[in-house]
Amino acid sequence: MTLAKDPPRPPGPFRPGFWRSPIRGPWLTAVLGLVLLFGITVLFVTGLLSYAAYNPWLGAVNDKTPDKGILGFYLFAWPTDPYWLYRLTQGVHVTLGVVLVPVVLAKLWSVIPKLFEWPPARSPAHAVERLSLLLLVGGVIFEFTTGILNIQLHYVIPGSFYPLHFYGAWVFIAAFVVHVALRSARMWRALRSRRLAEVLRTDTAHTVPEPPDDSGLVAAAPRAATMSRRGALALTGAGSLTLLVVTAGQSIGGPWRRTALLAPHDRDPADGPNGFQVNKTAAAVGVTAEDIGPAWRLNVHGPASTFTFARDQLLAMPQWAAALPIACVEGWSTDDQHWSGPRLADLAALAGLPDAGSVLVESVQRGGSFSRVLLAGNQIRDPRSLLALHVNGADLSPDHGYPARIIVPANPGVNNTKWVGNLTFRT
Ligand SMILES: Nc1nc2c(c(=O)[nH]1)N[C@H]1C(S)=C(S)[C@@H](COP(=O)(O)O)O[C@H]1N2
Numbered sequence: 001m002t003l004a005k006d007p008p009r010p011p012g013p014f015r016p017g018f019w020r021s022p023i024r025g026p027w028l029t030a031v032l033g034l035v036l037l038f039g040i041t042v043l044f045v046t047g048l049l050s051y052a053a054y055n056p057w058l059g060a061v062n063d064k065t066p067d068k069g070i071l072g073f074y075l076f077a078w079p080t081d082p083y084w085l086y087r088l089t090q091g092v093h094v095t096l097g098v099v100l101v102p103v104v105l106a107k108l109w110s111v112i113p114k115l116f117e118w119p120p121a122r123s124p125a126h127a128v129e130r131l132s133l134l135l136l137v138g139g140v141i142f143e144f145t146t147g148i149l150n151i152q153l154h155y156v157i158p159g160s161f162y163p164l165h166f167y168g169a170w171v172f173i174a175a176f177v178v179h180v181a182l183r184s185a186r187m188w189r190a191l192r193s194r195r196l197a198e199v200l201r202t203d204t205a206h207t208v209p210e211p212p213d214d215s216g217l218v219a220a221a222p223r224a225a226t227m228s229r230r231g232a233l234a235l236t237g238a239g240s241l242t243l244l245v246v247t248a249g250q251s252i253g254g255p256w257r258r259t260a261l262l263a264p265h266d267r268d269p270a271d272g273p274n275g276f277q278v279n280k281t282a283a284a285v286g287v288t289a290e291d292i293g294p295a296w297r298l299n300v301h302g303p304a305s306t307f308t309f310a311r312d313q314l315l316a317m318p319q320w321a322a323a324l325p326i327a328c329v330e331g332w333s334t335d336d337q338h339w340s341g342p343r344l345a346d347l348a349a350l351a352g353l354p355d356a357g358s359v360l361v362e363s364v365q366r367g368g369s370f371s372r373v374l375l376a377g378n379q380i381r382d383p384r385s386l387l388a389l390h391v392n393g394a395d396l397s398p399d400h401g402y403p404a405r406i407i408v409p410a411n412p413g414v415n416n417t418k419w420v421g422n423l424t425f426r427t
């Protein structure tokens with residue numbers, strides 16, 4: 001009787017006999033789901049940390065999502081220890097995001113018949129559930145696409161990348177939590193239904209469908225297997241492993257850097273003290289020889305007065321050294337470089353604010369969202385935080401920020417401002 005009320009079933013993928021792979025079923029979906037349960041949790045946490053690392057609570061200068069409201073509930077002063085913290089969290093975020101692409105694709109393949117469920121909504125509850133799946137699938141595609149565009153095509157979506165990826169992550173994770181709540185019991189049941197060791201021993205000839213159930217995944221009219229479950233897992237794993245090998249070197253560094261074929265930044269920068277990755281060259285952002293020539297001055301503003309320095313005068317101050325990497329939000333990082341110059345803490349004291357709560361750093365670069373940032377009190381106080389004048393024993397090169405740049409331990413690369421012209425210390 002109820003059947004008679006169903007709208008007529010459209011042809012093609014909506015017909016039960018259309019999807020015929022014998023390996024599609026709850027077990028394969030559950031294995032891929034388990035990997036994503038862990039992987040996406042790590043992506044979400046490292047993503048939240050990446051946002052926190054900008055110290056957006058310091059103010060609009062640092063904050064790409066000023067309308068975040070309660071979504072910023074967890075923000076805290078980003079630490080400077082360990083000094084490789086951002087290199088690790090962002091390296092994991094970007095590398096894992098790339099590595100999970102084959103798993104996401106395999107997972108979507110494994111559940112594709114569900115996209116063509118008929119009727120589209122059996123009940124209001126079913127309609128709500130399917131809507132949450134729309135947000136889940138749309139969300140995962142959106143987050144992976146925006147993330148990969150940002151790391152590979154270098155800000156094709158300038159400025160708006162951060163809010164898109166940030167708000168998208170919250171929408172996606174909400175749908176993800178609902179999905180896990182609704183499906184985890186079924187996932188564990190499916191995982192227990194067969195032993196991994198046995199699946200890995202089964203070749204294509206012996207691969208048979210899972211028993212029919214109400215999951216909507218098991219083919220009603222399966223064809224003979226052309227690939228075993230072992231083969232499907234191996235294919236997915238090989239895809240992920242290949243991506244790992246051609247990506248991870250950009251953040252692990254050392255000799256591995258040469259293996260990072262997918263990395264958009266120099267795998268093999270020039271030799272010499274300034275021979276490490278450049279994000280944007282001076283020419284690329286319109287910093288001219290005149291801007292950073294003999295007429296360049298640094299202005300240090302305190303509450304009462306402003307001090308102006310030529311580079312020689314900065315060189316006459318006590319010089320301190322620190323070995324620190326540049327770690328970019330795009331996932332690549334340099335090996336530790338040996339920087340030297342005056343300490344930010346000394347400059348703060350000179351400005352009359354030894355306990356400065358923040359400093360506004362402004363580049364001589366005209367415009368551009370990276371030309372102004374705020375650093376927090378804990379970053380100013382760290383003795384390794386420098387206004388670097390030298391790197392690896394030589395003057396900074398123009399592309400690395402000559403005459404002077406910021407370098408702060410565990411700071412996201414983008415907040416290590418190059419070509420500094422003004423420092424304004426505040427309480
Ligand atoms: N003034 C200015 N400073 C800047 C940038 C910039 O475009 N302009 N890029 C930032 C980014 S995103 C990174 S990752 C680092 C890169 O430093 P490097 O080019 O010396 O490796 O510089 C940061 N400092």
Ligand SMILES: [Mo]
Nearest residue numbers: 328329413414
């Ligand atoms: Mo960066």
